Amino acid sequence: MSEDEQRFVALWTEYAPRVMAYALRHLDSDTAQDVVSETFLVVWRRLASVPDDPLPWLIVVARNTIGNLRRSGHRQVRLATELERFRQVAEPAAAADVLATERAAVLARLAALTPREREALLLVAWDGLTPRQAATVAGCSLPAFHVRLYRARRRLEAVGEADAPPHTGTTPRPLPFSGGGTA
Numbered sequence: 001m002s003e004d005e006q007r008f009v010a011l012w013t014e015y016a017p018r019v020m021a022y023a024l025r026h027l028d029s030d031t032a033q034d035v036v037s038e039t040f041l042v043v044w045r046r047l048a049s050v051p052d053d054p055l056p057w058l059i060v061v062a063r064n065t066i067g068n069l070r071r072s073g074h075r076q077v078r079l080a081t082e083l084e085r086f087r088q089v090a091e092p093a094a095a096a097d098v099l100a101t102e103r104a105a106v107l108a109r110l111a112a113l114t115p116r117e118r119e120a121l122l123l124v125a126w127d128g129l130t131p132r133q134a135a136t137v138a139g140c141s142l143p144a145f146h147v148r149l150y151r152a153r154r155r156l157e158a159v160g161e162a163d164a165p166p167h168t169g170t171t172p173r174p175l176p177f178s179g180g181g182t183a
Helices: 005-026 029-045 054-090 101-111 115-125 132-140 142-163
Strands: none
Touching: 005 029, 005 054, 005 101, 029 054, 029 132, 101 142, 115 132, 115 142
């Protein structure tokens, strides 16, 4: 066994239980074992830098390792929360049988609308608001909102007819927000 290996084994034997006790005051036993392992990995990598009185240095390394674990845990929680939010927002609708090409066509037709028209349609069809609620959100009167919604539906149908292939012999599937009547 080399001199470095002997020194490392001596450090491990004498100080690993004390580093473990420190880690256990801050973490569960499984994570504390990981902290001790990481701490002594640092010892091995920086064996020449370990001071003659190693315990304070080892505790600082363990404390820094615990801090890194906590920051990593917070990042993971934030990421999981963000991913859950995206999953909820982007979750397919109950009628997810629409082909990707049809979705692309719907998105292109929506993009052809003015921002106010698009907002009117999405408030009713996507967000599920009543026209009265949507008018409040849009900051306009109920009659003005009905006009916006009517114009949006008509423009959406017109854009769809312009994009439709000529004389295919099939009836295109209606868009989810292009129903008849007023909303």
